[in-house]
Amino acid sequence: MKILLIGSGGREHALAWKLAQSPRCEKLFIAPGNPGTAQCGENVVVDVTDHKAVVDFCRLIGVKFVVVGPEAPLVAGIVDDLKAAGIVAFGPERVAAQLEGSKSYTKEMCREAGVPTAAFARFTEPAPAKDYIRAQGAPIVVKADGLAAGKGVVVAATVAEAEAAIDMMFSGGLGAAGEEVVIEECMVGEEASFFALVDGERALALASAQDHKRVGDGDTGPNTGGMGAYSPAPVVTDAVAARVMAEIIEPTVATMKRRGAPFRGVLFAGLMITAEGPKLIEYNCRFGDPECEVLMPRLQGDLVELLLATAEGRLGDVSVGWSREAALTVVMAARGYPAKPETGTPIRGIEAAEALEGVRVFHAGTKAQPDGSLVASGGRVLAVTALGATVAEAQKRAYDGVARIDWPGGFNRTDIGWRAV
Template sequence: MNILLIGSGGREHALAWALARSPRCARLFVAPGNPGTATLATNVALDVTDHAAVVDFCRVMGVDFVVVGPEAPLVAGLVDDLAAAGVKAFGPSREAARLEGSKAFTKELCREANIPTAAFARFTEAAPAKAYVRERGAPIVVKADGLAAGKGVVVAADVAEAEAAIDMMFAGGLGAAGAEIVVEECLVGEEASFFALVDGEEAVALASAQDHKRVGDGDVGPNTGGMGAYSPAPVVTPEVAARVMAEIVRPTVAAMKARGTPFRGVLFAGLMITADGPKLIEYNVRFGDPECEVLMPRLLGDLVDILLATAEGRVASVDIGWREEAALTVVMAARGYPGKPEAGTPIRSLDKAEALPDVLVFHAGTKATPDGGVVASGGRVLAVTALGATIAQAQLRAYEAVDRIDWPGGFCRRDIGWRAVGRD
C-alpha cells in the first residue's frame, strides 16, 4: 500500500524507518520530511496546513493510509478532513486531540473520571492566578492551556517566578496558547513516558520511556523539547504499568467515548511516579520526540499492521512485540538552543557514526546542501540512537557515535540515562 507520513522531525524519521521496513509498504511519502527521511522515502513539499492539498495529493498518488506525526495537524482536524474524503488515517479527531490541545480540557476530564493528577485551577486573568499562587506557595507549575511547542510549562521554584510566568503568558508571550492558563500542584517523584494504542474502545499498552527535558547535565537549565531518552524506563515496573492502564488510560478512553468523541491513535501519558503511585502530568496525542526514536528501534511488530489495526478498530488483535535490548538516544542540538539556535552550521561524518553496530542517526532539524552535505536548520538537530543489552551499554554506544560526528556548531548532554544507569 502507499503511505503518506506527515511531519519533518526526528519522530518522523524514526516512524519512516519503521514504516519502510514493512512488507506492506509499497511506496512511502513524507511531507515535508527531512534529509534523513529522503533516504527512505519520497519527500513531498506539501503545505500540511492546507488540508485540501493533502487530500488532493492522496487522491492523485493513490495514497491508502496517512500517518500524522506532529500534534498541530491533529489539533487542526487533519484526520477529520481526510476521513470526510474517504482517506484512512492514523491519529485522533480534532475533538479527541483536545487531550493535548487543551490542558484545561484534560484536567477537567481527569476530575470527572477520577484520574489521579495534580490539584489545579484554571484562569483567564492574571490577578486571580497570582492570588492562587500566593495562597498555594511554591514550587508550583504554570501551564499555557494551548499548544506552545514544548515551551508552555514553567515549573516555578518560587512565587516570583510563577508570577513572572503568568505575566508572560497573559501578555501574549506564547500567543493564543496562553489566553487561558492552568496552575497546578508540583508533583514529586520520577517522571516517565507511557504509550498506549487506542481504537476508540480498547487500549493496548506499548512501552515506557524516560525523557530528559532540561538542557544541561544533571537536569539543570531551562526546559527543552527533550535532550535525550531511553526505553524501557525501569521506574515503570510491570505493577506500575498495570496501574497506569487501569487508573489512567482506560478511564480516559471510557470518558472520551462517553462524550461522543472516542479517541483513536496513540495516547502518550506523561507521568509522575509518586510515593502514592502514578499520576498524570499531561497527555500528548502522538508519539513523543525523542521517545519515538527509542521506541521504533525496539519494536518487533510490523508498524503498518499495528497502526492500521488501531485505525480500523482492531487494536486488540495486533501483534506488537519488543526487543529485549534497551535503546537510548542522545539529542544533538544547535548552539544557542533552547534560545535562538545557530542555523546553517555544517555537520560532517554522519556516516562514521552510522557505521557502528546497533546505531541509528535520526535527523530532526537538518537541511541538505546543493553539494550533498548537511547543515543544521533547527534547535534539536540529530537524535543519535543505540541499542544495548542494558541501558548502560546503549549509553556507551550512543556516545561513541556522537563522538564520531564532526559538528562544532552543536552540543549535547553527556548524562542521558543517568537515572537508569545508576540502577544497573
C-alpha cells in the first residue's frame, strides 16, 4: 500500500526508515520530510496544516494509510478529517489528543481514572497562581497548559523562579499555550518514558526509554526537546512495567473510552519512578523525539502492521518483539540551542559515522543544498544512534559516530546514558 508519513524531524526519519522496511509498504511519501527521510521514500510538498490539501493529495496519489508523527497536527484534528474522508490514519482524534494538548485535561482525567500523579492546581490569572506557589513553597513545577514545543515546563528551585515562570507564561512568552497554567508538586525519583499502542479498547506495551532533557552535561542548564536517549531504561524493570500498564495505561484507556473519547495511537507516558512506585508526569500522544530514534532500531517486526492494527482496532491480532540489544542516541544541536540556534552551518562526515558497526544517523534539522551538501536548519540537527550488547557499548559506538561528524557549528552532551552506565 501507499503510505504518507507527516512530519520532518528525527522521529519521522526513524519512523520512515522502519516503515520503508515493511513488505506492506509499496511506496512511502513524507510531508514535508528532510534529507534523511528522502533516503527512505519521496518527500512531498504538502501543507500539513491544510487538512483538505492532505486529503486531496492522498486521493490523487492513492494513499491508503497516513501516519502522523508530530503532536500539532493531531491536536488540530487531522486524523478526524482523514477519517471523515475514508482514509485510515494512525494517531488519536482531536478530543483524545487533548491528553497532550491540555495539561489540565490530563490532570482531571487522572483524577477521574485514579492514575497516580503529582498533586496540582489550575490557574488562569497570575495573582492566585503566585499565592498558591508561596503557600506551597519550592521546589515546584510550573507548566503551560497547551503545546509549547517542549519548552512549557519550568522546574523551579525557588519561589522567585516559579513566580518568574508565571510572569513569562501569562505575559505571552509561550503564546496561547500559556493562557492557563498548571502548578504541580515536584515529585522525587528517576524519570523514564514508557510507550504503549492503544486501539481504543486494548493496550499493547511497547518499550521503555530514558530521555535527557537538560542542555548540559550532568543534567544542567535549561530544558530542551531532548539531547539524547537510550532504551531500555534499567529503572523500568518488568515489575515496574507491569504496574505502569495496570495503574496508569489501562485505567487511562478505560476512562477515555467512558468519556466518549477513545484513544487510538501511541500513548507515551512520561513517568517518575518514585519510592511509592511509578507516577505519571504527563502524557504525549505520539512517539517521543529522541526516544523514537532508540525504539525503532530495537523494534523487531513489521511497523506498518503494528500501526495499522492500532488504527483499525485489532491490536489483539498482533504481537511485538524487541532486540535484546540496547540502543542509545546522541543529539547534535546547533550552537545557541535552545535559545536561538545558528543555522546554515555546513555538516560533513555522516557517511563516515554510518560506516561504523551498529551506527545510524537520523536527520532532525538538516537541509540539502543545490550541490548536495548539508547544512543545519534547526535547533536539534542530528541524532547519532547506535546499538550495542549493553548501554555502555551502545554509548561508546554512538560517541565514536559523533567523533566522525565534522560540524564546527554544532555541540552535544558527552554523558548521554550516564545513569545506566
